[in-house]
Amino acid sequence: GFADGTLRLGHLEVKASVLTHDAVPDGLTKLDNGDSTDGQAVYADTAGGQVRKVAVEAVLGSPQQIAPAGTAVVAADYRLGGTEERPEKSFVTVDATGIGRLSRTESRTNMMTGEVTETLTSSVLPGLPTGVKVTTVIMNTAADMVLVADNTGTLYRYDTHNFNAPVLAETLKPLPEGVTLTGIRFLIGEQSIVLTGSDGSVDVYFRLPRDNAKSSDGYTLIRAHQLEKHRGAVVAIDASQRGKMFVTADDTGEVWLRHSTSEQTLLKLKPADINGHYQAVALSPRENEIFAVTDGGQVYNWDIEADHPETTLKTIFGKVWYEGYPEPTYTWQSSSGTDAFEPKLSLVPLIFGTIKATVYSLLFAIPIALGAAIYTSEFVHPSVRAVVKPVMEMMASLPSVVLGFIAALILAPVVETWIAAVIISIAVVPTAWLISAFLWQLLPGPVALRYGGWPKFALMFAVLFLAANLSIAISPLFERLFFAGNFKAWANGSVGSSLAFTTLLILPAVVGILYFVGERVLPSQIYEIMRSPNRTIAGVADFVRWIITLMVGGIISWVLAGLLIGVGLDPRGGIVDTFVQRNTMIVGFAMGFAVIPIIYTIAEDALNSVPEHLRGASLGCGATQWQTAIRVILPTAMSGVFAAIMVGMGRAVGETMIVVMAAGNTPVMDWNIFNGLRALSANIAVELPEAVKGGTLYRMLFLAALSLFAITFIVNTLAEIVRQKFRKRAAQL
Structure with a gap:
């Protein structure tokens, strides 16, 4: 701007020309060994005996009258x-x-x-x-x-x-x-x-x-x-x-x-x-x-x-306020399409994603693996165990890339289509197995012993098949009653109430507590009936007790669910939220197939290594096989069982391909089981090929690998300390 009220826009032009030595002005000031200047241009000798002149020239456009004539433009x-x-x-x-x-x-x-x-x-x-x-x-x-x-x-x-x-x-x-x-x-x-x-x-x-x-x-x-x-x-x-x-x-x-x-x-x-x-x-x-x-x-x-x-330590492990964000956040976004991009290099979402994938996969794997280990160790005929155990161990040889491929391209679309059936099957399948187990107790003793091997084992799979088909058949009704007819809209919080789902969610814990309390407060006459030498009477009494406990647990769960929702503890917005096809539940299913064989094999070996005299003494004192397994065998083998869980956890923490293919690879921080995640291992696999060697992202990925090592090292160290305590306690038996 000028004092006369005009404004002129200009730009700088770099002009280069080649001169002979005769055209170079005298009195140049040397800048370095090759360059000299007269204050307006830079002169440098070239290989051909000539001189290159480089000058910067300011080119101004025509004046634009902005302010009234005589009024200076000050800014x-x-x-x-x-x-x-x-x-x-x-x-x-x-x-x-x-x-x-x-x-x-x-x-x-x-x-x-x-x-x-x-x-x-x-x-x-x-x-x-x-x-x-x-x-x-x-x-x-x-x-x-x-x-x-x-x-x-x-x-x-x-x-x-x-x-x-x-x-x-x-x-x-x-x-x-x-x-x-x-x-x-x-x-x-x-x-x-x-x-x-x-x-x-x-x-x-x-x-x-x-x-x-x-x-x-x-x-x-x-x-x-x-x-x-x-x-x-x-x-x-x-x-x-x-x-x-x-x-x-x-x-x-x-x-x-x-x-x-x-x-x-x-x-x-x-x-x-x-x-x-x-x-x-x-x-x-x-x-x-x-x-x-x-x-x-x-x-x-x-x-x-x-x-x-x-x-810095703050940008890597702390909350940072990034451009365009309403508040400081933990965010990982290493690259974008423009130079104006602000790199977001927090490892917290990746560590959280690793923990989230591990927790949900272990929630799926531990009950199945330990239940299978206890069953094959304590209940099935040795001939059945001789077949089941090698088959389970062969599952560990399945390549994780195959499991990830199946999870992403086959399992994820099926689960999205039948999500209501998948959710109700989590309750229907265990309930069907429990009912079939109670009915098995009603069989005469000789019949139960005669068919206690392969026929009983085959019956379990038949019940599984029937329960799965029942889940599919009742899923439309279940979706209407629990999710207002649209699960995805319900999960978003758009329709329906979460009372029924919350009741179903806390029911297993309530029933477990009722069983635990019932063993200590029920009159001894009831236990005498359930311990009757007559299998039919004992089976009916046990079944009636289970039905009553389930009904009472349902009522208590319904009341507790209403109270929780009333104080704002709605599962929607927490462990349940927006549904995406490739989510943590799919990762849990797929990773469970990779973790279950490891936990099962180590835990089953630990249970079988318990001395026979402990098992025989328990059975000789009148304990049932279940009481012997839970109160004698399992505590004695707890060090091995705990080691099995820790080894399985290490497998889940370090898993790469399943998480890459089935988790959606989104570095979000929420416990929503129907949302995706990004784990440390998956992030390294995805981003390392495009990281510039020696660059910031390259170094951050190595730090991510070091963080993954630190997590597994700390977990395994704590696991070994706990395992040694269990081992000392078991050695005193």
């Missing part, structure tokens, strides 16, 4: 936009009288003559106080936001979506009373705004939507990062062209290199012979040099190296 900023055929130049100016103007020139080129016609339109920025002394004005690239700062520290934010009718959206004082704004600068991407103050403060603000915003557009400027203060007033600032680094200078002569996201001060520089105050600082495009110019005419240049500025 201005501009952006280029439009298309190649119709380029646009948007600029904002403030004149000496405090009037702000928003202007735009549209250029049109005559295709026949090549003549360029420019059309200028202007509008006044409303709301600026009369006679305001503006210090800084900036505009974003989209030309839809303008920031104006005055000498009192007040910041005016304008919404300029409608270029012909700009609106003062917000007025605020971001700094304490008496502190003035000395600088405003956008970082790359123009979502972060750096504000510097006369007290040395350096803060980064985001423009974010807020429900309680007092602005006209629903947005407000919020301080997201508060960086270390300078010892003096900040007088100059410049931002990186490729990242979130920027450089600031104060009136004491210090120049600091900073990073916005990590809130680090990377370098503190101060020349020993500074003369005057800094007029400007600049960070080179490659982020390897800093330039500073003083009002005394001195130029300072520092070669710098600031690799991986976005990584």
Whole structure:
């Protein structure tokens, strides 16, 4: 801007030419071994005995009359936009009288003559106080936001979506009373705004939507990062062209290199012979040099190296406020499609995903594996065990990539189609097995013994088949009663109540507690009936007890579910939420097939290694096989059983291909079983091939691998300590 009220846009042109030695001016000053200068160009000898001249020339456009003639333009900023055929130049100016103007020139080129016609339109920025002394004005690239700062520290934010009718959206004082704004600068991407103050403060603000915003557009400027203060007033600032680094200078002569996201001060520089105050600082495009110019005419240049500025312990393991996010979060997003992207390298979502996958897979695997180990060790005929155990062990040889393929392409679509049947089968299948077990007790003793081998084992699979078909048959009715006819909409919280589902969810725990309490409070006469030598009487009594316990448990569960929902503990929004096809439940099913054989084999060997005299003594004292297995055999073999669970956990923690193929690979942090996840191992497998060697992502992936090792090491160490305690206790038996 000029004192006559005009504004001229210009650009720098680098012009290179080749001269003979005779055309080189005299009195050149040597810059280094090969270059010399006359103050206006740089001259360098070439191989052909000639001289290359490189000069920088400022090219100014024609003047644009913005303010009234004779009224100086005191602050201005501009952006280029439009298309190649119709380029646009948007600029904002403030004149000496405090009037702000928003202007735009549209250029049109005559295709026949090549003549360029420019059309200028202007509008006044409303709301600026009369006679305001503006210090800084900036505009974003989209030309839809303008920031104006005055000498009192007040910041005016304008919404300029409608270029012909700009609106003062917000007025605020971001700094304490008496502190003035000395600088405003956008970082790359123009979502972060750096504000510097006369007290040395350096803060980064985001423009974010807020429900309680007092602005006209629903947005407000919020301080997201508060960086270390300078010892003096900040007088100059410049931002990186490729990242979130920027450089600031104060009136004491210090120049600091900073990073916005990590809130680090990377370098503190101060020349020993500074003369005057800094007029400007600049960070080179490659982020390897800093330039500073003083009002005394001195130029300072520092070669710098600031690799991986976005990584600190806080950004890796703590919450960070990223651009565009409403609050600080744990986020992993290593790359994007533009240079303006802000890398998000928190390992917390990956660690959480690893734990989530492990927990849900073990919830599926441990009951099945331990139940199978106890059954084949204590109840089945040795001939059946001789077949079942090798088959189970062969399951461990299934490649995880095959399990992941089946889970992602076959199991996931089937579960999505029959989700109600899958959920109800979790209750129907165990209930069917329990009913068949009670009915088996009603058989005469000789018949039960005669068919206790393969026929009984085959009957279990027949019951499983019937229960699965029953689940499919009743799933439409179940979905209407429990999920208002649409499970996905119900899971989102859009329809229905969660009372029935919560009742079903807590019913197993309530029934288990009732059984535990019942064994201690029921009259001895009832137990005498259940211990009757007559199998039929004992079986009927046990079945009646189970039915009564189930009914009482259902009533208690229904009451507790209502109370939990009443105090806000709705499973929706927690362990149940939005349904996606590739989710944690699919991972649990698939990973369970990989973990079950390991837990089963080790636990079954531990149970079989219990001395026979303990088993015989228990049975000789009148205990049933079940009582012997639960109260004698299992406690004695607990060290081996615990080791089996820990080895299975280690297998689940380190699993890669199943998680990559079946989990959706989304680094989210919630316990929703119907949502995806991203585990440490899967993240390493997915991102390592595209990581630049030695780069920040490359190093972060190695840190992820180290974190995975640390998790397994700590878990296995604690497991060994607990296992040794169980072993010492068992040795005393």
